[in-house]
Amino acid sequence: MLRFGLKRIDYVALSILLFLLIYLIYRVNSYVEYNWRWHKVLGYLINRDETGYHFGLLTKGLFYTLKLSFWSIIFSMIFGLIAGVSRTLKRPFFKIGSLIYVEINRNIPPLVLVFIFYFFIADQLFVYFDIEHILRAQSQTVINIVSFTFAPINLLSSFFAGVLTLAIYESAYIAEIVKAGIESVDSGQKDAAKALGLSKLKILKYVIMPQATKVIIPPLNSQFISTIKDSSIVSVVAIPELTFQGMEMMSATYLTYETWITVTFFYFFLTFLLSMLNKKIEKKLTANF
Amino acid sequence: MKRFFGLIILLFFAMFVSGNAESVRDELVKESTIEKILKRGYIKVGMSTFVPWAMQDKNGNLIGFEIDVAKRLAEDMGVKVEFVPTKWSGIIPALLTGKYDVIIGGMGITPERNKKVNFTIPYDYSGMSIVAHKKKAEGFKTLQDFNKNDVIIAVRIGTTAESAAKKYLPNAKLKLFDDESQAIQELLTGRVHAVVASSPMPAFQAIEHSDKLFLPFKETFTKEPIAFAIRKGDIDTLNYFNSWITIVESEGWLKERRDYWFNTKDWEKLLK
Secondary structure: OOOOOOOHHHHHHHHHHHHHHHHHHHHHHHOOOOOOOOHHHHHHHEEEEOOEEEEOHHHHHHHHHHHHHHHHHHHHHHHHHHHHHHHHOOOHHHHHHHHHHHHHHHOOOHHHHHHHHHHHHHHHHHHHHOHHHHHHOOOHHHHHHHHHHOOOHHHHHHHHHHHHHHHHHHHHHHHHHHHHHHHHOOHHHHHHHHHOOOOHHHHHHHHHHHHHHHHHHHHHHHHHHHHHHHHHHHHHHOOOOHHHHHHHHHHHHOOHHHHHHHHHHHHHHHHHHHHHHHHHHHHHHHHOO | OHHHHHHHHHHHHHHHHHHHHHHHHHHHHHHOHHHHHHHHOEEEEEEOOEOOOEEEOOOOOEEOHHHHHHHHHHHHHOOEEEEEEOOHHHHHHHHHOOOOOEEOOOOEOOHHHHOOOEEOOOOEEEOEEEEEEOOOOOOOOOHHHHOOOOOEEEEEOOOHHHHHHHHHOOOOEEEEEOOHHHHHHHHHOOOOOEEEEEOOHHHHHHHHOOOOEEOOOOOOOOOEEEOOEEOOOOHHHHHHHHHHHHHHHHHOHHHHHHHHHHHOOHHHHHHO
């Protein structure tokens, strides 16, 4: 168990926080005169009818956010690793190319990136490769697998627009993290490896990366948590993830506060779980060195 | 002899031109959205949440008047229907970039929108009505009561409610929201005097929150034709949809659906 070791000042701070929270609830209740209808929320999480239990709108949104974040993290890792390693190379093509990539993506608001991808790029790509058509011609099992791992076919183009936007946006930060990690390795290590006659790729694989990983992993974890949080911005193009479904629920029921408190809890649940999981992985990975 | 040759050339030319016209027409038909829909076996319908025109029930299934219309349309065409939920502010750009075949989303015909899309004949008429805060708008009885400098009106951005409020209440201040529920929340907390929206939503809200809200007057103050919107220049598709609307209107089916969604609240149990 964790031992907190609270001092008097901590108790004072905690009681002030508690007081503020109670005051906030009191204000909402008395000033806004809000009619709490929490029982209505339950149906949007899980409900049952003649055919059995069904996941509600919000729960489905949560799953969608999970899928969206998962694929975004995978792709952002790939893009980020490539761009980050390129940043440390001497060849101008890699060095300048990756610099342009990182700077463009870091200096455009993610919201604008979403629109660019949704309206121009993803659509053009989809039409060009005719992915939707090819997929629809497949058997039902293939369609089901695609629906489960990615998104239902009619939402596929918007799903990938969302994943690509998030992946590219987050990869710019991951590239910087990777670059910093590689640069943190003492240059003597590289020289020594060179003197031993290792090839460039082998130096990266066996000497640099194992040491850089230790530095890279902690900030990378917080970047993953950021990805989950940032995934809410794709709701602006009606991708049915948690935030969008929250808005849909609010439109249909007018349960403004209940909806957003539930959505907040869901996001916190996701990110907190990931953060705990990451801590464990972090310990295991860094223990080897 | 010369004249004869001239005639032959002329005939040849005429044949070529008419043949060309025929092939152009064939080409147009082949390119029409209707043909494409029939060929691929499903229709993509763009819509945005508007209670009770289109909304998601607690399981995430789409329900509403527009949804019924689109489903019946697809059924009559013999194809499947696929809905593409879209933000209202981006609904026309997304149609133009080909994200769906048609907007069936309670879109009112306006000259401004008509510059960018083609409209079918109307399948519904809606009107704007107003719901006001009991304390803030106390004693307000006519539209003119709201047309004052110190009155704030909340509307959904990009809707005909926004243009109606600008036209009929030029003196009032407007507060724009992305969703109607946000506008209603603003009204419930008393930060605005009233919300302008398509009937029957204001009336439903006045019943739902009878302790805080009221209807200053019962009638709607505008009448707006609602139609499908499609990409420009597609006469084949336009004609098909127009004919379909004429058929279901004369059947009485549209009226029956309107009664269900706008004059009863039986559908509310799907949301709870």
